Amino acid sequence: MRRAVENGTTRRPLTVVTGFLGSGKTTLLSRVLSEPAMANTAVLVNEFGEVGLDHHLLRRVDERTVLLGGGCVCCTTREDLVVALLDLLDLNQRGEIPHLDRVVVETTGLADPAPILHTVFSDPVLQHHFSVDLVLATVDALNGNLHLDNNPESVKQVAAADKVVVTKTDVAERASVEGLLARLGAINPSAQTFEAALGEVGVEELFRPGHAGTRAAPAVLPAQNSLHDTAETHSVSLTFDGPVDWTAFGIWLSMLLHARGEEVLRVKGMLDVGGAGPVVVNGVQHTIHPPEHLDAWPDADHSSRIVLITKRIPPEDLTGSLRAFGGLLGARPSPLYTQP
Amino acid sequence: MCVLCGRDFVGVHWTDRHVEDRALLSGPSGDSSGYQRDRRRDRAHRAALTNAVLRHYGLRVEDWGGSKYLLRDRKGRSEIVQDLGALWPAAARLAGRPLDPLDPALRRALSADDDA
CATH class of the missing domain: 3.30.1220.10 (CobW-like, C-terminal domain)
Structure with a gap:
């Protein structure tokens, strides 16, 4: 049915990876992109602050990485995201990238993911070629609580996520990881949570084709009813x-x-x-x-x-x-x- | 972009999406009279439900030619809107205050409608 609705064209899934500064987005991505299943994935990285450091860590994506110049994906360079995605689409359709199964957009640590979704849904061309299938947020097991306390952006990222990956669980105390997981569940009961030590995480589960994101049943965890985070x-x-x-x-x-x-x-x-x-x-x-x-x-x-x-x-x-x-x-x- | 009314049709509001999907599904050879009938029924239904909310602000909306909605207040001022996304800001302009579904007065009024 989905294909019929789209008039015979299949939309390419677009995954947004968000997470606070230093929460392990890039480590997770470089791990995930090394999987054979993710070979035909293009990655859009945003350069912000340090000179392309994140980009150089993503070795696998070499020429398919389109660096978005000029700051934050969300606010100032949404047009750049449009241009970058159109560019990818163009290369794909001209056969210069024969297979484009998925696009991953890595946001800056301070980014609010909503404008990215808005860009994809509202652009006259992009809305027919891409569908946002998943928003992934990374939260650092060591500093996650601190970020959630002090940065409203961090809470927004967790709220916007379909799946939350708690990183650096190998170096954090078990009790504090459990506490953080409970807090994440309180902020966003509809998100699935994963733990990743050193970026190790089940890629299939994270990017399960056809089941991820909007099409998946929301994993509502209503056990702790009337949940509210310590903040507002x-x-x-x-x-x-x-x-x-x-x-x-x-x-x-x-x-x-x-x-x-x-x-x-x-x-x-x-x-x-x-x-x-x-x-x-x-x-x-x-x-x-x-x-x-x-x-x-x-x-x-x-x-x-x-x-x-x-x-x-x-x-x-x-x-x-x-x-x-x-x-x-x-x-x-x-x-x-x-x-x- | 429609050359007659200058309206940009690129964005289908999410509340209209099921209508568009149904149109695409049926395809060019589909049963267009059935689709038109459904669509008119949807629009009439939406106008009726929206009016149940709007009348607490002295406003009224009606389907306008099957493509737009005409929003009026009691002083005779009116605005033409494309969809629900455009309706609420226009309604706020005509009513002179934002229309908030959490507003206790609106909630009381709607509950009273139910009891009536």
Whole structure:
């Protein structure tokens, strides 16, 4: 179905790798890119600060690495990202890069990944050739807590991620790794977490083709309900007591994003809209992935599940608002608990 | 870009995406009358639901020729919008305040509608 929708062209998956300065993005990438499965991957690295150091570590990508000059991928050089991706597409279609299976965009440590997604979804050409399948965030087991405490960018990166890789677990105390994992789960219950010592991580699992990212079932971990991070970030996992009117949900969410876009870090989940399969909703701040109407549910659980990660908005307000919209939605929200 | 109205159609708002996908799926040889019927029904349904929210701000929206929405206030001012992405900023301009789904007054009003 997906191919039919795209008129016979397959979109190339684009993976965004984000993570705070020194959190091991490059180590992870250089490890991952050495896998044969990743041979036809082009990598876009952003030069920022130190002169191309990160780039030289990524040996495998040599000529396919397009350095984005002029600073941060997100804010100042989004056009560069467009140009770089169009350039890759051009080389691919002229046969100079015969196989282009995937593009990885490595962001700077301070980058907010949302604008990258926005660039890909809104560009008239790129939106037909690339789909963002996965946002990976690396978090350093030694300094992760410190970064999360002091840098809102770091929290945004975790909230935007579909998968979080905790790096340097070999040099950190086990207890502090566990604590960090719990905290990451509290910030973003929809993300899958991995541990990587010295960049060693299961590549297949991280980049599992066709299952990664937006198409995967969000791994909602609702066990610790009403989770909130020590800072002002809250997350709430919800379900509905019946099929949700998709049009009404679109009205509610577009209205919320217009009013509180800055404060909604993430929306992710699957909604039962009364069809054979769910609608996959995935949004990072203002940027909503094109919602996918699936033909079938990925697992036996056919109930809606959705995670909202917000900054400063108390979870009760979101639930209360959805409850007030219940008449329009055709279903009532309730917090998602796991069976004990 | 439409040469008649000058509107840029590059970006399909995410809330309209399922309509576009359905159109592409059916293809050029697809059942276009069925698609048009569905699309009109979707648009009428969206206008009706949106009005349930907008009336608490003294606003009203209607489908305008099957391609745009016409948003009006009670003083007769109006704006034409393409989709929900453009509707909320326009509604905020006409209402003179942002429309926030978390607003307790709106929540109370919507809940009262349900009970009525």
